[in-house]
Amino acid sequence: DSGVTQTPKHLITATGQRVTLRCSPRSGDLSVYWYQQSLDQGLQFLIQYYNGEERAKGNILERFSAQQFPDLHSELNLSSLELGDSALYFCASSVDRYNEQFFGPGTRLTVL
């Protein structure tokens, strides 16, 4: 158990819908990262937050957004969902911006 929690574990929804994925980092970790893992693209970095502020952006679509709250938990919002958004979404956390990242168990999103 990495200490990073993610909810829900599974999510099934329809195209055009909007969902919110939640992540609680390890106690004491200030940095949160979101990654997408799909069959054709592998593991890809989406976005990073550090102590509530956005720090880095990767291959994140404009339909996706994220935030980190004062209690350091983070949410990833996916809107106007398409079939191709079906993937595993992982959250990771680290103590600061330059330390080892610990991954959560992931949320499996299925868009029908």
Added chain:
Amino acid sequence: GESVGLHLPTLSVQEGDNSIINCAYSNSASDYFIWYKQESGKGPQFIIDIRSNMDKRQGQRVTVLLNKTVKHLSLQIAATQPGDSAVYFCAEINNNAGNMLTFGGGTRLMVKP
């Protein structure tokens, strides 16, 4: 864009043998490399890391080798066990560009009893 080892080969080894998993990276500015293990239904789990000022690092049953000349990273697992069966990813970080991990495509390791 720059990438890290975008294929997913499968390595099948006999229990007790040594395993070597390879990874090519293309960003010469990367200064930190990590190997992750991902079991079915779980998130990636840190195995071992190495900084660019080193060429070898050993852990418990695992060794990572870094060859910056040819931009190659390898993970050696000694006395492979059934519990080592998983997908292994190499990842790189350019600390001057933040802490985001750029992952390779992964290698599936299958250990035959």
